[in-house]
Amino acid sequence: xxxxxxxxxxxxxxxxxxxxxxxxxxxxxxxxxxxxxxxxxxxxxxxxxxxxxxxxxxxxxxxxxxxxxxxxxxxxxxxxxxxxxxxxxxxxxxxxxxxxxxxxxxxxxxxxxxxxxxxxxxxxxxxxxxxxxxxxxxxxxxxxxxxxxxxxxxxxxxxxxxxxxxxxxxxxxxxxxxxxxxxxxxxxxxxxxxxxxxxxxxxxxxxxxxxxxxxxxxxxxxxxxxxxxxxxxxxxxxxxxxxxxxxxxxxxxxxxxxxxxxxxxxxxxxxxxxxxxxxxxxxxxxxxxxxxxxxxxxxxxxxxxxxxxxxxxxxxxxxxxxxxxxxxxxxxxxxxxxxxxxxxxxxxxxxxxxxxxxxxxxxxxxxxxxxxxxxxxxxxxxxxxxxxxxxxxxxxxxxxxxxxxxxxxxxxxxxxxxxxxxxxxxxxxxxxxxxxxxxxxxxxxxxxxxxxxxxxxxxxxxxxxxxxxxxxxxxxxxxxxxxxxxxxxxxxxxxxxxxxxxxxxxxxxxxxxxxxxxxxxxxxxxxxxxx
Amino acid sequence: xxxxxxxxxxxxxxxxxxxxxxxxxxxxxxxxxxxxxxxxxxxxxxxxxxxxxxxxxxxxxxxxxxxxxxxxxxxxxxxxxxxxxxxxxxxxxxxxxxxxxxxxxxxxxxxxxxxxxxxxxxxxxxxxxxxxxxxxxxxxxxxxxxxxxxxxxxxxxxxxxxxxxxxxxxxxxxxxxxxxxxxxxxxxxxxxxxxxxxxxxxxxxxxxxxxxxxxxxxxxxxxxxxxxxxxxxxxxxxxxxxxxxxxxxxxxxxxxxxxxxxxxxxxxxxxxxxxxxxxxxxxxxxxxxxxxxxxxxxxxxxxxxxxxxxxxxxxxxxxxxxxxxxxxxxxxxxxxxxxxxxx
Numbered sequence: 001x002x003x004x005x006x007x008x009x010x011x012x013x014x015x016x017x018x019x020x021x022x023x024x025x026x027x028x029x030x031x032x033x034x035x036x037x038x039x040x041x042x043x044x045x046x047x048x049x050x051x052x053x054x055x056x057x058x059x060x061x062x063x064x065x066x067x068x069x070x071x072x073x074x075x076x077x078x079x080x081x082x083x084x085x086x087x088x089x090x091x092x093x094x095x096x097x098x099x100x101x102x103x104x105x106x107x108x109x110x111x112x113x114x115x116x117x118x119x120x121x122x123x124x125x126x127x128x129x130x131x132x133x134x135x136x137x138x139x140x141x142x143x144x145x146x147x148x149x150x151x152x153x154x155x156x157x158x159x160x161x162x163x164x165x166x167x168x169x170x171x172x173x174x175x176x177x178x179x180x181x182x183x184x185x186x187x188x189x190x191x192x193x194x195x196x197x198x199x200x201x202x203x204x205x206x207x208x209x210x211x212x213x214x215x216x217x218x219x220x221x222x223x224x225x226x227x228x229x230x231x232x233x234x235x236x237x238x239x240x241x242x243x244x245x246x247x248x249x250x251x252x253x254x255x256x257x258x259x260x261x262x263x264x265x266x267x268x269x270x271x272x273x274x275x276x277x278x279x280x281x282x283x284x285x286x287x288x289x290x291x292x293x294x295x296x297x298x299x300x301x302x303x304x305x306x307x308x309x310x311x312x313x314x315x316x317x318x319x320x321x322x323x324x325x326x327x328x329x330x331x332x333x334x335x336x337x338x339x340x341x342x343x344x345x346x347x348x349x350x351x352x353x354x355x356x357x358x359x360x361x362x363x364x365x366x367x368x369x370x371x372x373x374x375x376x377x378x379x380x381x382x383x384x385x386x387x388x389x390x391x392x393x394x395x396x397x398x399x400x401x402x403x404x405x406x407x408x409x410x411x412x413x414x415x416x417x418x419x420x421x422x423x424x425x426x427x428x429x430x431x432x433x434x435x436x437x438x439x440x441x442x443x444x445x446x447x448x449x450x451x452x453x454x455x456x457x458x459x460x461x462x463x464x465x466x467x468x469x470x471x472x473x474x475x476x477x478x479x480x481x482x483x484x485x486x487x488x489x490x491x492x493x494x495x496x497x498x499x500x501x502x503x504x505x506x507x508x509x510x511x512x513x514x515x516x517x518x519x520x521x522x523x524x525x526x527x528x529x530x531x
Numbered sequence: 532x533x534x535x536x537x538x539x540x541x542x543x544x545x546x547x548x549x550x551x552x553x554x555x556x557x558x559x560x561x562x563x564x565x566x567x568x569x570x571x572x573x574x575x576x577x578x579x580x581x582x583x584x585x586x587x588x589x590x591x592x593x594x595x596x597x598x599x600x601x602x603x604x605x606x607x608x609x610x611x612x613x614x615x616x617x618x619x620x621x622x623x624x625x626x627x628x629x630x631x632x633x634x635x636x637x638x639x640x641x642x643x644x645x646x647x648x649x650x651x652x653x654x655x656x657x658x659x660x661x662x663x664x665x666x667x668x669x670x671x672x673x674x675x676x677x678x679x680x681x682x683x684x685x686x687x688x689x690x691x692x693x694x695x696x697x698x699x700x701x702x703x704x705x706x707x708x709x710x711x712x713x714x715x716x717x718x719x720x721x722x723x724x725x726x727x728x729x730x731x732x733x734x735x736x737x738x739x740x741x742x743x744x745x746x747x748x749x750x751x752x753x754x755x756x757x758x759x760x761x762x763x764x765x766x767x768x769x770x771x772x773x774x775x776x777x778x779x780x781x782x783x784x785x786x787x788x789x790x791x792x793x794x795x796x797x798x799x800x801x802x803x804x805x806x807x808x809x810x811x812x813x814x815x816x817x818x819x820x821x822x823x824x825x826x827x828x829x830x831x832x833x834x835x836x837x838x839x840x841x842x843x844x845x846x847x848x849x850x851x852x853x854x855x856x857x858x859x860x861x862x863x864x865x866x867x868x869x870x871x872x873x874x
Contacts, residue, residue, distance in 0.1 A: 021872070265873045266873050268871065268874050325533055334534070339536070341534075351536065351537075351541075355533060373544070375546075377539070379603075382648065382651065384610075384816050385650065386553060386815045391763075394872070395873075396872050397871055397872075398820055401820060416868075418874075429542050429546075431547050431548065433552065434550055437540055440540045
């Protein structure tokens with residue numbers, strides 16, 4: 001059965017029919033941040049916009065310190081990656097390395113803008129009618145507006161769209177499954193702006209040339225399905241359906257979501273487009289609508305500020321570059337026992353060392369955890385091979401075995417045990433009775449593998465260079481030797497010698513003849529003295 | 532105002548389980564079987580459990596000290612206690628005290644710590660200990676008791692303590708008055724001397740489907756096993772494979788020749804099959820990791836046990852079967868790796 005047919009089945013059933021291996025049912029803790037309507041926080045004075053926001057290279061700054069920038073003006077460029085824009089109008093105060101809200105925790109180049117409070121927009125360039133515009137112009141618009149996957153992977157949207165266009169895509173899947181606990185920004189967006197999401201979905205569908213849109217949401221998102229369905233009906237568009245899937249972490253992972261919707265697995269090392277599908281986050285779809293219809297670049301996003309360490313958890317529509325401390329202040333500040341600040345959810349989120357960290361395209365949640373939430377760290381015990389990790393692994397790996405290979409530096413067996421297939425969801429970590437930081441080992445293993453691959457590549461190149469040089473030298477040597485032997489042979493060859501002697505005698509004779517001839521000729525011409 | 536935070540790797544949630552919790556659940560699941568055991572055979576088993584546990588913890592502490600490891604997270608992970616209790620359940624309830632001492636030295640010192648401690652042992656420590664003392668001290672290891680219902684003299688706590696610590700039986704008739712062959716012994720010697728199974732089973736030491744008393748102890752172990760299955764401490768593959776293979780393999784023998792082969796339920800409810808199926812062969816450290824591997828592992832344990840019971844020199848072969856399959860586990864693991872997502 002084709003993947004298209006399987007999607008149709010799921011749509012006809014109106015719900016998921018399949019499931020994925022393992023996973024966890026976690027307490028979702030989402031309600032606490034859904035009590036208040038989404039608002040914009042007060043305008044911050046200083047905005048820090050990192051230039052490294054997408055999967056890809058660091059963008060080059062297009063502005064200098066002291067420059068006046070307008071809201072929405074492009075300030076960073078990176079071909080073929082997405083652009084970076086100024087979230088406010090104001091003055092560029094610094095361009096320097098600051099904490100840039102990246103999982104690595106590293107500092108990187110950031111453009112620091114002091115807002116002038118005028119909120120003066122740059123001239124926007126919307127596409128007048130996306131129904132008639134060419135797909136290429138739409139893709140360029142996405143790139144220029146800095147669109148990237150807002151679910152957390154921040155893969156440039158235009159690149160995904162271009163790749164999808166080149167392949168035969170039948171279904172666009174909008175991922176509204178926020179499977180991590182605490183995070184509720186996508187749910188709030190779907191509740192508050194369903195029309196924009198549907199519009200973005202239609203634009204993306206046109207770009208991809210796909211026939212069908214499936215919006216996947218969690219089964220406990222009460223009003224969301226109704227809101228989206230009503231918005232879809234209002235547009236009179238066919239083939240846009242909303243499917244509820246059960247809340248099992250990590251169902252929001254695109255590979256798991258596709259498995260739940262179709263029962264098919266994305267091939268190892270492949271992409272969903274291999275199955276004729278493209279996944280986009282719902283927030284990305286809304287941003288696409290803004291970018292195409294209004295020409296607005298991606299300068300703000302929905303973000304959840306939540307956790308027991310926050311006085312009044314809620315969702316904001318925050319400008320990129322706003323510091324977390326500013327958002328927390330707008331939430332009424334921290335609770336006394338706050339102990340850790342995490343970007344993202346508690347399973348896959350990364351901790352930050354300071355709340356000066358800015359909101360970037362990938363930040364979907366700021367989670368302030370208390371001492372009680374994180375509990376005191378338990379000592380690591382040896383693995384007792386209980387197999388809980390394998391039971392919950394959505395990639396059907398054997399984490400306990402894989403971990404052993406990495407610990408012992410056995411890289412080839414680690415690859416056999418599926419190191420690259422690990423999605424780092426943290427399920428194994430969570431259930432491990434020995435408290436082994438499995439995911440950290442797997443991340444280390446992956447980075448080590450990358451390093452080894454680079455090293456191998458470099459050494460392969462060096463070897464090739466060396467071998468080429470050797471071959472070249474050998475060739476020269478051989479040629480020289482051949483020449484020598486030819487020479488020696490020629491010298492030794494008697495007949496040849498005699499020929500040579502004869503030839504030289506002849507030459508000498510000829511010369512003499514010519515000399516005589518010339519003298520004769522001279523005499524014929526006559527010597528004026530003789531006359 | 533900025534604020535600094537400590538960072539630490541994801542996930543940022545307290546872990547769900549501890550090794551100690553796993554082990555405690557195993558101990559809890561063994562409790563009904565232990566109680567049934569002492570109900571049918573007297574308080575000897577309780578003394579053996581206490582003795583073995585004390586020696587196990589002692590050797591655990593000594594070995595941790597020798598290996599320069601901290602006592603704290605290891606001595607109270609209850610893994611040594613599980614080993615001790617499983618061992619105590621395998622030996623005759625009135626075995627002398629030094630049996631436990633020697634056995635635990637081998638279980639904890641050799642089978643566990645010399646291989647690298649918790650999680651590193653290739654062999655099931657309790658079974659290593661049992662086999663060492665079974666082979667070294669066959670006489671002490673075959674002095675089994677009749678169920679209290681059949682005993683001439685019911686042995687109380689004081690009598691049991693005297694016997695275990697002095698080796699002297701404070702009753703007229705000495706050892707012969709208190710010991711009796713187990714049902715499996717009776718079957719083995721009976722069949723070898725040419726008796727019919729129906730005649731053998733007329734002996735009062737047999738119950739409804741297994742040995743008198745033993746069958747109910749096995750039922751209690753089974754119910755404890757179901758508790759572990761429910762709590763997901765063990766997976767269903769190993770118990771199913773052990774019990775299933777014993778039934779499937781003994782059934783044709785029994786159908787062809789019911790006079791010299793016990794019927795399948797007799798096999799399951801006597802000896803250590805039930806204990807092994809739910810508590811010994813399910814030991815994750817020395818077993819297989821994948822589900823298919825566990826099925827093969829369990830079936831191997833069942834088949835080898837039956838082969839030893841039928842043709843071997845010992846009335847029961849569970850311990851040997853488990854150790855042999857422990858040896859095969861890494862190989863089985865190698866060939867039963869589950870298919871990965873997208874592979």
